[in-house]
Amino acid sequence: MHKILTICCAILALAACNRAPQQTQTPKEQLLERLAAASAEKHILYGHQDDLAYGHAWLVTDVENDPLERSDIRAVSGHYPAIAGFDLGGIEMGDCANLDSVPFTLIRKAALTHIDRGGLVTFSWHLRNPLTGGDAWDFSSTEVVASVLDGGSRHEEFMVWMERLGDFLESLGEVPAIFRPWHENIGTWFWWGGEVCTADEYKALWELTWKYLVEERGLTNLVWCYSPNGPISAEAYMSRYPGDEYVDILGTDIYEYPAGAPLPEAAERYRGQVSGMLATLAPLAEAHDKLFCLSETGFEGIPDPVWWTEALYPAIEGTGVCYVLTWRNAHDKPGHFYGPWEGFENAGDFAAFADKEDIELL
Numbered sequence: 001m002h003k004i005l006t007i008c009c010a011i012l013a014l015a016a017c018n019r020a021p022q023q024t025q026t027p028k029e030q031l032l033e034r035l036a037a038a039s040a041e042k043h044i045l046y047g048h049q050d051d052l053a054y055g056h057a058w059l060v061t062d063v064e065n066d067p068l069e070r071s072d073i074r075a076v077s078g079h080y081p082a083i084a085g086f087d088l089g090g091i092e093m094g095d096c097a098n099l100d101s102v103p104f105t106l107i108r109k110a111a112l113t114h115i116d117r118g119g120l121v122t123f124s125w126h127l128r129n130p131l132t133g134g135d136a137w138d139f140s141s142t143e144v145v146a147s148v149l150d151g152g153s154r155h156e157e158f159m160v161w162m163e164r165l166g167d168f169l170e171s172l173g174e175v176p177a178i179f180r181p182w183h184e185n186i187g188t189w190f191w192w193g194g195e196v197c198t199a200d201e202y203k204a205l206w207e208l209t210w211k212y213l214v215e216e217r218g219l220t221n222l223v224w225c226y227s228p229n230g231p232i233s234a235e236a237y238m239s240r241y242p243g244d245e246y247v248d249i250l251g252t253d254i255y256e257y258p259a260g261a262p263l264p265e266a267a268e269r270y271r272g273q274v275s276g277m278l279a280t281l282a283p284l285a286e287a288h289d290k291l292f293c294l295s296e297t298g299f300e301g302i303p304d305p306v307w308w309t310e311a312l313y314p315a316i317e318g319t320g321v322c323y324v325l326t327w328r329n330a331h332d333k334p335g336h337f338y339g340p341w342e343g344f345e346n347a348g349d350f351a352a353f354a355d356k357e358d359i360e361l362l
């Protein structure tokens, strides 16, 4: 009996040796494959900013012991979002908490917990202005981007900021993450905006960030998302595109604003803007062999009772967009929310959206 077993094992071992070597995927490739599969099936992963760290009127305080099971999205739909977004603004200063008072230890734990549960994470970065000392929204100077580039007056200090960012990202280990720096760069409300730096300066800023994190720090698990504000033309979108080697996903941020118009008209305008921008991105993505996403969206306070099913869903359905992320439910500003929460009167409309066959939550 033993002899037969031994022979069988030897044959099996030999067969295994003769098989072509298994190509193992990197974490980054795995993440991109998951998004590509969703896009090919015309499924859309749903994401929510800061989901496990806080929500409408609550914030995790016991970072060490909290099981991080609370989520506004889960409370109304039974599911965690597929993607959790977090913001790293403040990491550059060596602060303990980000600009929204969320400790970086909590962000790190929430991100890893979410990934452990099968979710994906994305990081944005509302960092401070390195030249004026103001915040990310201080676009008072046209010198800021130039000042942090090689040879600029703030370059060395800026590289310390980059080092702190790199330390945080490295502390996540091998897990993949979508990194979305220098966003909403065509309009001008951040210091890296369209009217306060040249296209070449913007591209050099992106390249510097990429080269530092990827080449110098060796972080190969980042999936790089370029996300200008939309809607804009393909020409405007590409005018500051950093280059295929530095970008993995073509994103765009588009919000609905109360325009003084009745809600159905505002929804129609939003639908037109989003579907128009996605129709611009789809061929660009194909031509550059990239995926595309709606990296930020929402309607502050969700005043439209059917926003999810009548404004957002029709705009993204069947488009091939791989994910859509709605912005945060602030823990400390009652009207500043973009996702539903338990007790919110229109939460049922979100549940109906989350129930659609092509919308993926965890």
Ligand code: BMA
Binding pocket: 087, 089, 099, 100, 126, 327, 328
């Ligand atoms: C903005 C607002 C701010 C917040 C920032 C970073 O869109 O939500 O209140 O500080 O994002 O999260």
